[in-house]
Amino acid sequence: MTGLPGATEKRLGLVIDLDTCVGCQACVTACKGWNDGGIGLSDQDPYGADPSGTFLNRVHSYQVAIPDAPAQVVTFPRSCLHCDNAPCVTVCPTGASYKRAEDGIVLVNEDACIGCGLCAWACPYGAREMDAAQGVMKKCTLCVDRIYNETLPEEDREPACVRTCPTNARHFGDLADPDSKVSQLVAQRGGYDLMPDMGTKPTNKYLPPRKKGPGEASPLAPLLDIKATGIAGWLDRMLGKI
């Protein structure tokens, strides 16, 4: 099982638009809420001095120093990238960590997990968190219990983070299909991989912030030399227009 399936028929994943994400954290708690009801995501010391809990999606906030321009702020959601070449899968001694052949989703079979943590070590992206109450590894399931769930209305069969995202910065689809909405977005907007040199071949892609700065409208030309004409001249010129 710890072998990778090779090319999968579908490559389901997320495309995250960093030009649109405002960092509202909605995806973080929507994920927590949905998956807490499913696989269970515990919290320790929830009202205490040192609270801690399992989350499958975290939103960071970075500032970017840019030469000759004001610094920018980019909020950055981080979760499992469902890599084609997932190192978290091959290190697993029990086969609990696996990548599905049919859609490429990387999952943990909790019934087989020994909680050794090696998969979390192997992941460069911090996509896995060990649940302290259950002692097994938790990770983004791409809401596998939503996307195929026939008890949900069809329009709701998408990951909880995507359904809740207020700015529509998160897109879900098949990245193996070049005509899918997500593949199109990646092509149009220059979607990229995180840490490509790690050789993980992530499925999820990030769309970079668009170029920022002042607009290109040509400067406004004064109607006339008001100093010379006075307000009266301005009024004449302006109101002659009506």
Added chain:
Amino acid sequence: MNQPRVETQREVGDEVRQTTCYMCACRCGINVHLKSGKLAYIEGNRDHPINKGVLCAKGASGIMQVTAPSRLKAPLRRVGPRGSGAFEEITWEEALSTAVAWMKPLRETAPEKLAFFTGRDQSQSLTGWWAQNFGTPNYAAHGGFCSVNMAAGGIYTIGGAFWEFGQPDWDRTKLFVMFGVAEDHDSNPIKIGLGKLKARGARVISVNPVRTGYSAVADDWIGITPGTDGLLILSLIHCLLEAGKIDLDYLAQWTNAPLLVTEADGPEKGLFVRNAESQPFVIDRRTSHPAPWDGKDVQPDLGAEWQGNRTVFRHMVEEYLKPGYAPEAVAARCGVTAARIRQLAAELADVAFNHAITLDRPWTDFRGNEHPNMPGRPVSFHAMRGISAHSNGFQTARALHLLQILLGSLETPGGYRLKPPYPKPIEAHPTPHFVSTPGKPLTGPHLGYVRSPDDLCLLPDGQPARIDKGFSWENPFSAHGLMHMVIPNAHAGDPYRIDTLFLYMANMSWNSSMNSARVMEMLTEERDGDYVIPRIIYSDAYASEMVAYADLILPDTTYLERHDCISLLDRPISEPDAAGDAIRWPVIEPDREVRCFQSVLLELGARLGLPGMVNEDGTPKFKDYADYIANHQRRPGVGPLMGFRGNGEAEGRGAPNPDQLNRYIENGAFYQAHVPEEAAFYKPWNAAYQDWAVKLGLYETPQPYLFNIWSEPMRRFQLAAEGFGPRQPPDHLRARLKQAMHPLPIWYAPYGDEDAAFGYPVHALTQRPMDMYHSWGSQNAWLRQIKGHNYLYLPTKIWVEQGFQDGDWARVSSRAGTIVVPVAHMAALNENTVWTWNAIGKRKGAWALDADAPEATTGFLLNHLISELLPDRDGLRLSNSDPITGQAAWFDQRVRVERVAAEDHPRGTVEPMFERLPDPPRAGGGRDHNSSAKNWTASFRRKFVAPVGGET
């Protein structure tokens, strides 16, 4: 391959109940999934007009709010000294009879001795009505420290406002400019809108000292100096006028630009020239003769001069073409280069005039003129706290509306659009009512819109009639009251003392007050053997910091356990294309001795025998709030909810329908009345819209009006300050009234700027994080993991100048106090500004958090730095507020920042540190966790191995 079987068909729950979120003021629709009667999952309602299925971080964490251990569980009576937190649990009967015993004598002798102020109340049409019938003039909600500059600045200018009362035409706008818009109101709609713009590649510009959130994704960021937005806007207006890039047709038809202003000195100077019927008029270009402002086919002459009286347009042009508004003149003050200001003006003009759009929708205006289509100028604006929380915020809001007006974009396709019940002119709003008579109700609502000094709430001796001095010379247009001044004024006996302070959902002893440390003292100070504020009744659902300071606690339910109505009489959930209202209903039953505050209020009203709340035989008129929502009528046929009236088919107007709430529940807990297509734009002047609004019951007759570039009500106050009229302001307020009440939007330096000269040069701001709502988020186990403490963000200039290092602290002082807080560096920040997240800091022991919770040890408030008063001048207690509206000016704040190296602050906790609050009796517990595998290894690991963390 042999893959494990995955459960993909999990059933979320066995029942979905749709209600309205209350994790903030956004009021999104939610689907609450229940499993065996217990909460299982909360998600957004896709059909809901506000959120269209999405939900924010707070909303999706509602399950942890409803199960929070901080929930109060029974009525409480104080038994120890106030502030000690010593309470005994009492029955509801004891609680209600105690409250009645306190209130009844006040109503019979001096109703004004009861001050009833509500915080994040979403039932103001009930609470206000209750206070009106009690007969006290002392009622308001929290708008005075939140939004009133925006609300009043908008309503006095365009008959509508920013905040959630309108929105850009998200589907058509091509350029969207935000001024001081953070994530604090209307948050999901704005996020949805930004998402639409981003998907279309439309351009977004943010003017904001801090580049986070919406400003972070904006295509351009202008890191303005706080309090100078108005000056920047007027400079943009200067540029547009200079280039002649304004919409003359729009100005002539839809604004008061062509009205004539009295030139002659005297009591009429600056008021509109009026005809024999007391109507202002215009000069018709075709005839050069006076013509009615609302006459068919009239072509108003913007440049007219008639009998020596010039038009508003001419006054305006003369004002804004002054060199003082040139970009070069304002650049240094605004912290924005002249070139960037000119560039922004060019962008606005380019989109408005070179990329105009037209909708093929014929319509007819109120004058009877027919228009073949709807031209639109697809530039839109939005503004919020960054403008409103300054002492020049009212005029700045007006300036921004003027900018929209000059571009001709307001209420046109692609521009900013108002949501019903707006547009609504001043004339359609009530004036404030305040005359209290023992045993009698007020003759009308407390809050309204002042037209002239005659409408001020003054006692015969000229003193303010309201405890908050609302609608007095100090803040004549305080349409939301001044909640932030209630406790300080009551404590100072200025203008008088009160007996009972009745508060709902307002954390006044902590994050909802300016100068919180001093407010705590005011609440506990004794004089002549009694507290200076003798009695405090408080209703809250949670163990907030305020609980400890009350004498009687009426515990409220959580939002999933209650009825509520989000009403057109109050703050509805309308969209530009539809009026909307909504309800909450108990999707789960409370498991403790708590009651919906509004039901309690109605019962108190019945026990006090308040008009409207008792039948003729003295029995209670309403069983509870739900009964009131369905059966109360504010005007015949018009009640709290517009949908399913009468036989269930009537909309807006109709007899009460006993089945109304069930119909709402079936409909997803909301109702929408759609604006007809031909009525969707140009609403203030669109005959089809006006007729629709009357039919719906928004008003009784059509109310078309002109946008007020020139404000007559303001000019009337200037005239008073100049010495005209029978009602005269006190001398110490004349100068500032003359300055602030300019009938054209102007800019003056925020009052806080004076502190700069006294060694407090740096601006200090707060922002509400998108994932927290005021103090409520910290009791939520999920949200507090995201933001459990805060930093003061310092700009590069201060960071480098003082040699700050990561891990350092700063001593931040103002004329009101000093705090010592952790700092972090932020480059994308105005160089003279520091800021932090709002209301993360908690007092030790509050909100059912451990005393050493990070919220209490390293979380902090800026409130301790913010004085509620301006610097003392001749013993005058002037509030630190906008001089027009009384809006708390907490963004005026100036501070000094001094480095405290980490090694010099070994304690590692914030200062000041207040004594731990005792824990009041509360529900406790928290949510049962569903994880079954609490095995021995987890606890072993916690003790001996550590990396996997602990378990409680």
Added chain:
Amino acid sequence: MHPAPSVILFSTLSGLGFGFLAFLGWGALLPSGGAAFSLWGLGYGLAVAGLFASTFHLGNPKNALKAFTQWRSSWLSREAWASVATLLILAPVALSDIFDLELPRIVGQIGGTLAILTVLTTAMIYTQIKAVPRWHHWLTPVMFLTFALAGGAMLSGCALAPVLLLAVGAVLVAVWQVGDQAFAKAGQTLGTATGLDRLGTPSVLDPAHTAGNYLKREMIFVVGRKHAAKLRKIALALSALLPALVLLLPLGVYSIALAAVLHLAGALAARWLFFAEAEHVVALYYGARG
């Protein structure tokens, strides 16, 4: 990486145990009777104690047997097989030594070699982690193997022991030298981790969460540079230099015992550093290189 006592004890004790078992299997000592019982007992004791310690690192040890299933791809699974195979194959050898059963030595030689392979599999668990550049280097298995061989030689009283111990020292120095450059050499920065290097130079503004989580506890451990430098000296002295010297003292078995105690202490320090100094690339997201 968090220097968890369980993994430090595991890898140190089992490394020493398997190293010693290798020498015993290879016949470096050829003890018999009670002496054989004690020596094989020590080897088995160390190896098994280490394996036992490792189970404390498991969140869900009840599934531990499943760890044998994935030997085709997982070094941890291979380690499970190798360790069990070693212990099983060497058991008759040990019995043969104790009871003079004259089992052909070839079995011991196979078992001994398997013991060294076990140490290699342990090393490969760390070496394979590309996300921890300090570990992802051929010197990691060299270090583990050198420790095992030196420890085994030392406990066996093998004449080569001082040399091997000095080799441990040399390898440690090399590991630190190379390791200190490894993160930079791997080329991952917050810029590559977020892709924001296309824009400029990113740094952390607001933390994603102020509360703790598994990642911060497990992967982000910051050790003070001065503290690390001091510990390195201690580790070098105790694990390599001092025991090599002590072994030259003419104290017979006592010098071995003393050297072993010193070496074990040094090995624990070295192993603590192996984890504490290892920086996981995920720390980049949190603004640290922890």
